[in-house]
Amino acid sequence: MKLRTRGRTTLTAYLLLTPAIIGFLFLTFLPILGVIGISLTNWTGLQTPDYIGLENYRAIFTTDFYFKNSVVATLSFAVGTTLTSIIYSFTVALMLNQKKIPGRGLWRSLFFLPYVVPIIGSSIVWSWMYESNFGVFNYLLSMLGGNKIQWLQDERFAMPSIILMMTWMSGNLIVIFLAGLQSVPRTYLEAVEVDGGNFWHKFRHITFPMMSPVIFYNFLTSIIINLQGFVPAYALTKGGPSDSTLLMVYLIYREGFMRNNFGHASALSLLFFLFVAVLTVLVFTTSKRWTFYEGE
Numbered sequence: 001m002k003l004r005t006r007g008r009t010t011l012t013a014y015l016l017l018t019p020a021i022i023g024f025l026f027l028t029f030l031p032i033l034g035v036i037g038i039s040l041t042n043w044t045g046l047q048t049p050d051y052i053g054l055e056n057y058r059a060i061f062t063t064d065f066y067f068k069n070s071v072v073a074t075l076s077f078a079v080g081t082t083l084t085s086i087i088y089s090f091t092v093a094l095m096l097n098q099k100k101i102p103g104r105g106l107w108r109s110l111f112f113l114p115y116v117v118p119i120i121g122s123s124i125v126w127s128w129m130y131e132s133n134f135g136v137f138n139y140l141l142s143m144l145g146g147n148k149i150q151w152l153q154d155e156r157f158a159m160p161s162i163i164l165m166m167t168w169m170s171g172n173l174i175v176i177f178l179a180g181l182q183s184v185p186r187t188y189l190e191a192v193e194v195d196g197g198n199f200w201h202k203f204r205h206i207t208f209p210m211m212s213p214v215i216f217y218n219f220l221t222s223i224i225i226n227l228q229g230f231v232p233a234y235a236l237t238k239g240g241p242s243d244s245t246l247l248m249v250y251l252i253y254r255e256g257f258m259r260n261n262f263g264h265a266s267a268l269s270l271l272f273f274l275f276v277a278v279l280t281v282l283v284f285t286t287s288k289r290w291t292f293y294e295g296e
Contacts, residue, residue: 032273039266046260056267067268069243070251073159077247078226080163085170085222086215093177094203108178115171123235126165127152130236152237155244162232162245173218180214181207212291220283227276248272 039056043049060067092111096104114122129136130151138148151161184207192202230249233239239246239254252272256265 032270035266035269035273038262039270041263043262044260045262049263052263056264057271059264060267060271064264066243066246066251070246070248073239073244073246074227074229074248076159077163077229077232077245078223080159081166081226081229082219082222084163084167085173086219088167089170089173089218090177090211090215092174093181096174096178097181108175111174112171114169117169119169119231120235122165122169123231126161127236130161153241155241158237158241158245162236165236166226166229166232170222173222176218177211177214180211184210216287216291220280223283224276224280227279 038049040051040053041049042052042055095101096107096111101107132138132148132150132153135151137151141148149157151157188206188210189202192206197205228249229247230253233245233247233250234253237245239250248268249272252265252268255261255268
């Protein structure tokens, strides 16, 4: 009887997993195989593809100077945006978690609002703000007696400019951090106060350790999402100036859909997929060194 019940449970589990398995097969596994196959050809989308072996991969590491610039730009964007977003959103969440702040619900909505706005719309607004002659930032600089800056046309400022925009849009991280802060047991914080501890003692010994799983989650999801950044480079800079904001996904898009070099674009996509996968595994394997889980 027990074996029959266990068999029914196993069958039910497999039936419930069937849609997910089918989705993974047709939406993930087979497309990856297709990308691998196309990467071994010179397909342009307009002719019958010819098999060329690993020529696309050899070209990426030898003759494609855009690839190196794109790797540098992508890592700079992903690391810069992730770190600034984590620091900004955690700081805002700490402030919004204080009971003495009036209108906390309103402030939470205001800080979350940029995340809700479509990123292409935000990019257009920020491009107006960065406009060289009539933009808000240069207007403020002129009022302070400073010189106007070519925010999106100068390679020194283009990357910091799009990182600033993406940091402003990290309202989702604020909500997650705030939920984590509200789950920190008050008894622990009160125990520190009884022992004469101040805000820094509570943050260092209680809040930060107990928030480390939330920080890890936000860091991991942010770094993966930012590595796949596309819209800022597409809407604000077109990868310029001098390839300083040539993000990898934009490079893949440009090679595939603007230059019809689908074989080369597929090879770039596969290398990028492997890089993100390896990075994710490394982050997971090292997380236990700095992540605290209560009860372990």
